Amino acid sequence: MQIKDSVVFITGANRGLGLAYARAALAAGAKKVYAAARDPKSITLEGVHAVALDVTRPQQVEAAARDCGDVTLLINNAGISRGSGLLSPTAMEVARDELETNFFGPWALSRAFAPVLAKNGGGAIVNVLSALSWISLPSVATYSTSKSATWSLSNGLRNELRGQGTLVTSVHVGYMDTDMASQVTGDKTSPDDVARQTFAAVEAELPEVLADATARMVKQGFVADPPAYAAVA
Numbered sequence: 001m002q003i004k005d006s007v008v009f010i011t012g013a014n015r016g017l018g019l020a021y022a023r024a025a026l027a028a029g030a031k032k033v034y035a036a037a038r039d040p041k042s043i044t045l046e047g048v049h050a051v052a053l054d055v056t057r058p059q060q061v062e063a064a065a066r067d068c069g070d071v072t073l074l075i076n077n078a079g080i081s082r083g084s085g086l087l088s089p090t091a092m093e094v095a096r097d098e099l100e101t102n103f104f105g106p107w108a109l110s111r112a113f114a115p116v117l118a119k120n121g122g123g124a125i126v127n128v129l130s131a132l133s134w135i136s137l138p139s140v141a142t143y144s145t146s147k148s149a150t151w152s153l154s155n156g157l158r159n160e161l162r163g164q165g166t167l168v169t170s171v172h173v174g175y176m177d178t179d180m181a182s183q184v185t186g187d188k189t190s191p192d193d194v195a196r197q198t199f200a201a202v203e204a205e206l207p208e209v210l211a212d213a214t215a216r217m218v219k220q221g222f223v224a225d226p227p228a229y230a231a232v233a
């Protein structure tokens with residue numbers, strides 16, 4: 001599908017990568033851009049339609065799919081990282097929060113919008129994942145479990161939506177220059193670059209974007225001995 005004349009719905013579109021997607025969609029000539037955020041007043045970009053949406057609230061998800069019946073491209077971007085290892089006292093509580101936003105959120109949005117996309121000719125779903133879907137670091141290990149689960153979700157959705165002509169594209173990236181990685185020093189990919197690569201992949205009908213050197217290295221590391229995900233972190 002082409003981004004030009006598409007109708008795009010982006011979760012977490014008030015800042016970071018979500019805002020970059022909104023800007024890129026407008027620049028590419030999208031017919032309409034729904035910019036969803038927990039606080040719609042935080043949407044300041046001109047030219048978009050602000051939507052109130054906390055992805056962990058089923059009623060808001062259903063309302064969004066009902067009210068935005070012209071969507072052709074859903075971008076599951078919203079995410080949280082609470083910075084926890086697996087054995088800390090609060091690890092499971094943190095993991096449940098991260099799963100609600102990073103896994104159940106995209107799942108609920110995809111289920112709600114699947115009939116909308118079918119009605120509008122198939123369209124596409126983009127799921128923002130991470131290089132951390134495939135490797136785990138002690139400081140963000142609970143986040144990694146949520147992104148691994150969502151990688152599987154993305155693969156399963158691709159199978160189940162193929163019949164209605166909906167493309168499902170997973171985006172893997174290492175550190176990006178957004179609030180989420182503000183503590184990280186060193187190289188970070190620009191969210192604008194990730195948005196550009198994502199839209200190119202959707203237009204080329206690709207199932208996956210490896211948006212930076214880290215994501216490419218980790219994926220290649222699957223067949224190394226030892227594999228990248230078993231290396232000492």
Ligand SMILES: NC(=O)c1ccc[n+]([C@@H]2O[C@H](COP(=O)([O-])OP(=O)(O)OC[C@H]3O[C@@H](n4cnc5c(N)ncnc54)[C@H](OP(=O)(O)O)[C@@H]3O)[C@@H](O)[C@H]2O)c1
Pocket residue numbers: 011012013014015016017018037038039042053054055056076077078079080101128129130131173174175176177178179180181
């Ligand atoms: N930054 C990185 O290094 C990096 C690397 C790989 C993948 N990612 C992924 O990229 C995506 C975008 O992250 P980012 O880097 O742009 O992070 P960010 O700057 O922290 O932005 C996160 C966005 O998600 C929204 N959000 C969080 N919980 C939400 C909820 N329950 N409902 C609706 N919106 C919610 C936030 O809204 P509020 O303003 O209301 O909090 C914000 O708009 C995430 O899926 C993240 O996991 C990030």
